[in-house]
Amino acid sequence: VGRTAQGEVIWLTVDGRQPQSQGATLSELAQILARYGAVDAINLDGGGSTTLVVRNLVVNSPSDGVERPVSNAWLVYDDAQRPALPRYTDYRIEPPQATLKVGEQIRFRLMRGEQPISTWEAVWGAGSLGFIDQWGRFRALRPGRDVISVYVDGQWLHAPVEVVGDAPTQNGNNSGN
Structure with missing residues (x-):
């Protein structure tokens, strides 16, 4: 921090x-x-239990692939009054779905109509199959099916993702503390 x-x-x-x-x-x-x-x-x-969650969405990539149940946490809460935001209904994720091999990457984009939306206006998250950064770049880490999620303008959008192939083996090289 x-x-x-x-x-x-x-x-x-x-x-x-x-x-x-x-x-x-x-x-x-x-x-x-x-x-x-x-x-x-x-x-x-925090070691392997380190998890950063924004609006109920995991935005980092925990080392186990999922959140660990732990009994302690830091919580940041904001109850400031904000003006009502416009609720557009024409948001979408491009591509609307994806199939990748383990190790491959793809860039998802948030669109409103035909216009791309700034990454500063959204929060991206991936399930347990890979990592997505806040620019929409997803890297497939392990096989399975899940969804890419994005929170924008008070609403959630999801894109199904399938990762195929074998999960890579760990080499044990970790420069941590």
Whole structure:
């Protein structure tokens, strides 16, 4: 968790023991937070149970592929009154579904009508089969069927995804702390 000079809070997870991420040392974590503007930070070493959830959607890639049941958590809640947002009904995910092999990547896009929607307006999440970043790039990590989810303008959209092939074996190389 970091804090900027302006008082903004940065919540950051570093995934490890996975094909797309081997973790980070404390020095590497400090450099990452500094790049995001942190002037103060504290390391909350959660290990494999580290999970970041936004609007009930897992946005990192827990090392077990799913959330672990743990008895402690940090919770950030905002009850500020906001003006009513327009509720468009013509959002969609492109492509509307996908089949990939383990290790392959695809870019999902959020569309409203024929216009792509800025990634800043949405929160992306993937189930237990892979990892999706907040630009809509999904990497398939293990075989099975699940959905890609995106939260935008007060509503959820989903795109089915199937991952085929064998799951990669772990090589045990993890540069974590």
